[in-house]
Amino acid sequence: MSRQAVSKHLGILEDANLIATEKHGREKLHYLNPVPIHAITERWIGRFERGALGVLAEIKNKLERDDT
Numbered sequence: 001m002s003r004q005a006v007s008k009h010l011g012i013l014e015d016a017n018l019i020a021t022e023k024h025g026r027e028k029l030h031y032l033n034p035v036p037i038h039a040i041t042e043r044w045i046g047r048f049e050r051g052a053l054g055v056l057a058e059i060k061n062k063l064e065r066d067d068t
Contacts, residue, residue, distance in 0.1 A: 001056045010030055013019045016035055 010019065010021075014021055014030075018033055020031045020033045022031070
C-alpha cells in the first residue's frame with residue numbers, strides 16, 4: 001500500500017472522528033478514539049447480544065419451571 005493511500009485512509013478515519021492525531025514537529029501520531037468505536041459496538045453488536053441473552057433467560061426459566 002502506498003504512503004498516499006495510507007494518508008488518504010487515515011484522513012477519512014480522522015474526519016469520521018475514529019482516530020485522534022497529535023503533531024510533534026514533522027511527525028503526526030495517530031491514536032484510536034475509543035468513544036465512537038464503543039458507541040458503534042453497542043449499537044451494532046449489542047442488538048445481537050440482547051437477543052441471545054433473552055433466549056438464554058427463556059431457557060433458564062423453562063428449566064426452573066420443569067424442576068418444580
